[in-house]
Amino acid sequence: MSKGTLFDKVWDLHTVGILPSGQTQLFIGLHLIHEVTSPQAFAMLRDRGLKVLYPERTVATVDHIVPTENQARPFADSLAEEMMQSLEQNCEEHQIRFYNVGSGSQGIVHVIAPELGFTQPGMTIACGDSHTSTHGAFGAIAFGIGTSQVRDVLASQTLALAKLKVRKVEVNGTLKPGVYAKDVILHIIRKLGVKGGVGYAYEFAGSTFEQMSMEERMTVCNMAIEGGARCGYVNPDEVTFDYLKGRDFAPKAGAWDKAVAWWQSLRSDTAAEYDDVVIFDAADIAPTITWGITPGQGIAINELVPTPEMLPADEQPIAAEAYRYMDLQPGQPIQGTKVDVCFVGSCTNGRISDLREAAKFAQGRQVAEGVKAFIVPGSERVKQQAESEGLDKIFVAAGFEWREPGCSMCLAMNPDKLEGRQLSASSSNRNFKGRQGSASGRTLLMSPAMVVAAAVTGQVSDVRELL
Ligand SMILES: CC(C)[C@H](C(=O)O)[C@@H](O)C(=O)O
Numbered sequence: 001m002s003k004g005t006l007f008d009k010v011w012d013l014h015t016v017g018i019l020p021s022g023q024t025q026l027f028i029g030l031h032l033i034h035e036v037t038s039p040q041a042f043a044m045l046r047d048r049g050l051k052v053l054y055p056e057r058t059v060a061t062v063d064h065i066v067p068t069e070n071q072a073r074p075f076a077d078s079l080a081e082e083m084m085q086s087l088e089q090n091c092e093e094h095q096i097r098f099y100n101v102g103s104g105s106q107g108i109v110h111v112i113a114p115e116l117g118f119t120q121p122g123m124t125i126a127c128g129d130s131h132t133s134t135h136g137a138f139g140a141i142a143f144g145i146g147t148s149q150v151r152d153v154l155a156s157q158t159l160a161l162a163k164l165k166v167r168k169v170e171v172n173g174t175l176k177p178g179v180y181a182k183d184v185i186l187h188i189i190r191k192l193g194v195k196g197g198v199g200y201a202y203e204f205a206g207s208t209f210e211q212m213s214m215e216e217r218m219t220v221c222n223m224a225i226e227g228g229a230r231c232g233y234v235n236p237d238e239v240t241f242d243y244l245k246g247r248d249f250a251p252k253a254g255a256w257d258k259a260v261a262w263w264q265s266l267r268s269d270t271a272a273e274y275d276d277v278v279i280f281d282a283a284d285i286a287p288t289i290t291w292g293i294t295p296g297q298g299i300a301i302n303e304l305v306p307t308p309e310m311l312p313a314d315e316q317p318i319a320a321e322a323y324r325y326m327d328l329q330p331g332q333p334i335q336g337t338k339v340d341v342c343f344v345g346s347c348t349n350g351r352i353s354d355l356r357e358a359a360k361f362a363q364g365r366q367v368a369e370g371v372k373a374f375i376v377p378g379s380e381r382v383k384q385q386a387e388s389e390g391l392d393k394i395f396v397a398a399g400f401e402w403r404e405p406g407c408s409m410c411l412a413m414n415p416d417k418l419e420g421r422q423l424s425a426s427s428s429n430r431n432f433k434g435r436q437g438s439a440s441g442r443t444l445l446m447s448p449a450m451v452v453a454a455a456v457t458g459q460v461s462d463v464r465e466l467l
């Protein structure tokens with residue numbers, strides 16, 4: 001049993017009681033909601049005549065269904081319009097703060113909460129969305145929950161949860177040029193497996209994470225869930241405090257110093273005990289790309305698609321399925337594979353630093369003939385910031401489309417979809433079959449820089465050759 005970790009401290013501080021089931025009733029400091037998983041939760045509340053207990057601890061935005069081109073209302077897709085109206089009405093009725101399209105702060109829920117300063121160290125955060133683990137980058141304990149749990153949090157501001165084990169995932173050293181936070185997490189998931197984290201919270205520790213910006217830490221924590229972990233976090237430090245200072249909802253004036261002292265006290269103790277520790281070396285991490293149908297099927301860009309013999313027996317069936325679906329041969333290089341669509345965006349890699357990095361590689365180059373490439377900022381604020389730096393112009397001059405904020409082709413619950421067997425180079429977090437909107441569409445996950453490298457060469461390429 002872990003002891004003295006940030007996870008233990010935050011968990012204990014938010015424990016309301018132990019339920020007859022043995023689960024902990026955990027207080028949730030911040031509840032984030034979006035249009036997909038909240039309508040039924042509100043309906044269940046209404047059926048029971050319940051109210052939202054703490055509307056001031058609930059924050060809403062719309063992201064999944066928002067079109068990134070024509071945002072005129074009513075939306076062309078009537079189901080999307082219905083979800084939108086339902087969220088609008090629920091927020092109005094329950095007096096919930098709602099960042100709607102055009103508010104200036106709308107965007108993907110995991111992008112806007114940090115940028116507005118809602119996400120803070122030591123909090124418990126829940127959202128009806130699996131990538132809620134993102135917020136752990138701040139030293140918060142953040143869970144993705146299902147719709148019935150969204151109802152529970154709306155009604156009681158608490159959740160019934162079993163305590164997790166804590167695994168310290170340590171990475172030390174400086175990343176080589178062309179290697180990004182995305183590569184670090186793809187490497188970790190490749191090594192520990194997509195189910196490796198089941199039952200665990202992942203504490204990301206070591207000098208590699210200490211050197212990362214908050215946005216890089218968010219990229220890593222975002223995909224903790226893809227490695228099976230229920231949540232992932234980084235201990236808060238000066239980088240965290242610098243990021244938060246001055247944000248709209250960060251503590252102000254005298255409250256700030258108090259908050260920082262408090263946040264510092266929550267860091268894992270040097271003598272903390274973990275249920276497990278794994279250690280990686282940053283020098284071993286290359287630009288990494290998935291070749292298959294799970295985020296764990298990753299290889300370094302210059303490696304070959306693994307042959308069945310190279311894989312553990314329990315990974316061979318899913319590999320066989322992946323060769324077929326992806327139309328890739330065991331032992332073939334991934335580099336040089338032709339791509340059809342290139343997408344930079346999502347809650348993994350749709351922040352301003354991602355767009356800046358993507359623009360560096362797009363500058364002075366051209367999207368290859370026959371490739372559709374587009375850039376989707378993670379929020380209205382990211383979009384505005386990018387435009388004030390002229391990044392949009394760099395992208396457009398290079399032949400990329402510049403879109404409005406939303407989840408876009410990350411999961412294609414909106415008009416941005418692959419067609420047929422198209423192969424997509426994507427900065428998002430899931431490469432499941434049919435994920436990007438076409439039942440037979442194919443996805444390769446990679447860093448934004450690698451997506452741009454694919455866009456300008458028309459094929460899977462090693463970004464280090466463009467440095
Ligand atoms: C629609 C939503 C419930 C879903 C999630 O839980 O993560 C989505 O955001 C995703 O990335 O697949």
Ligand code: SF4
Pocket residue numbers: 063064108109110129131346347348406407410411428429
């Ligand atoms: S960007 Fe993708 S992963 Fe993130 S919340 Fe939207 S659909 Fe889910």
